[in-house]
Amino acid sequence: MFYNNVSYNNNSGYTLGKTTTTVNNIEFSNKVPSYRSGLHHHNSWNLSDYTVSASDFVSLDPSSPDFLRLKAGSGLVNVGSDIGFPFNGTAPDLGVYEQY
Structure with a gap:
């Protein structure tokens, strides 16, 4: 399980195995895109x-x-999936911090 993380300004993003579940994560400004397999939803790369x-x-x-x-007002606020942590608003935020 890989929840509520941010990969920012790294040589590469996330490299995750085929059994890893990723939810509520953000990927931004990495030099090489992430390698993603497994179950992933409600992440920045899943937003259309x-x-x-x-x-x-x-x-x-x-x-x-x-x-x-x-x-406040970011398109990454209130678009996550409820994974059991407290949140403010209509849905959890993506990334590390919740808006309060």
Whole structure:
């Protein structure tokens, strides 16, 4: 199980095995796309007609306390799958942080 992660600005994205379930993850600005097999849904790459961009995030500076936190109004907010963690809004957010 691989839930609520962000792969950002890496040499490659996720490399996950065929039995891995991935849910509520974000992939952005990696040099090589992820290798994905197994079950994956409600991730940034599963969204139709939406491309993740820098404007989705409060900060892309690793030294910031808001690093990879989603901005209010981002298309990645309230589009996740309920996997049993508390969330605010109509559905969980993608990535590490939930909007409160």
